[in-house]
Amino acid sequence: MKRRILWLLLLIQCLLLSGCWSSSAIEDLNMEVGVALDIADETEVEEKLKAAGGSYPQQHRFSCTFQFIVPQGAVGSKKEGSQSKNFYNMTETGDSVFEAVRELSLRTNRVPIGHHMKIIIIGEKLARTVTLSELTDFFSRDNDIRPSVLLLVSKGKARDVLNNALPGQTPAFVVEGIFGNQNRNSRIWQPVPLTKVLGPLHSKSSFVLQNIISSGSESKFAGVGVIKGKTGLLGGFLDESQLEGLIWLTGKGQGGFLKTKDPETGKLLNYEIKSMDSTIKANVKDGEISFEVKVESAGRFAEVFDPGGERLDEAIIRRKEKVLQDHAEGLIRGTMNQIQHELHADVAGFGTSLRIHHPAIWRKVKEDWDETFSAIPVTYKVKLNIEEYGASGTSAE
Template structure:
């Protein structure tokens, strides 16, 4: 009986071990698939002719039309099907379709492609500037958030001008969607790039009703793409409010303390020569204060770093007087970046994209209940003070 029990347990263990090795009933052959790796969405501005207008009399109102471009990677485009000696073809294939809603427009691509479209490997969605200004992002992204085939880790970007241009490249072996994803990793080395925003994160931001930022990408006439500043999305309308430049993004990164690395270029007060400070760490505390009906904030910013480069040849790097002077110069530059960023979001755009409201909600929930209804307007009027403390911990390998 004991031997029977052991044999039974051994057989059950063997079956459980072999189960993961069985084939998947729903597997798809890679040669039959058109893998979608990136998608762009653009607004089509079309003027309606007299005949079209007359024909639509009494019909449904005219809707904005959206051009969707899917970037496909197939066995052929990646070179698997390329014949020896033939000229290299692009590593991707872009297919566009226009309609007034997302899913029917995507389904219409079936009429133009021979492969089964497969979106589980989609890396990035880029929304064009005109579309983001015209329609709210919750409507634009509703299908992508609901669709089970879409990766929740897919990234979201805003393109200045036309989004489809960012999915084009003059280099035959380059896949633009993959390049965009790789570029987002640069936020660990510079304060000019935002941390990546995924579909999962964007869903929470849209439902919260708060304003937020999305990374902006621009394309040049020679086919190059570049991250340049950020798009401001207004919480109430969920539409594009405007853009921040690279220096304003640097200022906001110091305000939030979310930077992982980067540089600050300052000028030595005594000699007028440049000094480059490399950030090793940064932290920021946004402290709300309430006095009756008056709301205010203090920002306390601290950073430790190293002198990465300096042109002050007349000074020794390790000398205390020089270090103190350098720390003051860097603090002054960071204060300038923070002041300019605050001025832009408070007084021009009137949108809280740095989490001030959230800090108020946590510390003064009873105040937040009344302030949250029109928080962006309130935020534009509250006084904000800031202090910066820089500490140089390292001078590099040279003491000169």
């Protein structure tokens, strides 16, 4: 009898389970690829909807703009003049990101999925007033969204960035792809995924996020925004040449160029960076902390406007190296001035060096490190090595 009941039970299970659990066809999903967070500012659409009577009690803290992919129809059937955009943005203003996501479900039938989200851009005004940990909380909790999603800040309105792309391209992918150009330009900070942010936010140390600005039709990477450890807010920006200095300071560059004028001839010198490396050494003498930065780089002449066809000789190369070294050191000093004296934020890893080499001292100063850091003397040593002159050996002097 018991066995019969068991059989019956199993049979019933099979019958009841004729459907498919948690199955949702891929074509019915709405693929989010990018998010822009801004201070509350309703779009035209939202205002019209509100005018028509669609509103919900809220404090209007910020606007979330979601970028979705528009599938381009069957691949086989080519449409004439298919210059239509392959993305669309939806903005929702609300109190939280989560609320905004769910508000979307009142406007579209498709379920948004975050598996493929690539970037989160935070507008300047918002980042200066709301802490980053609050802003990223939803993204780090959600189990759809990958922790590899990249964070950026935008001087200006973040949602404008998501509007700009060449025809046929998707802004989110373009922004993600620009990070791949690190070996071509030294003014791109390394991509910062969500996971890399959670640690510093927790330990209250400062870090930088790539800044992206928008012109209305195109976007550009322009310097970095500094997130202050203590407050978790955006503290300020490093402009492009200060970012260049930061790259030299940390040795995080993978390529790019260094441009200066030869003071003797007044002509342009362009040095292509092939490799760069930096070591920050922490010295403690009688309780006084000091840092020693040593930067080394190898590269080549990429473009030199010096006329004449003189043979290159060692002395000239040494002198040019010196010119370039001075320029690089100048850049570094400019950056150091900004982060030590203006922003009071250690974003170049000086603290890490101190922690590793002098843990006892670090424990004493770590509480108020950013402020302590501002008063510490730093010495620099930059060594550039021009390894080759390109295919043309005669054009320099």
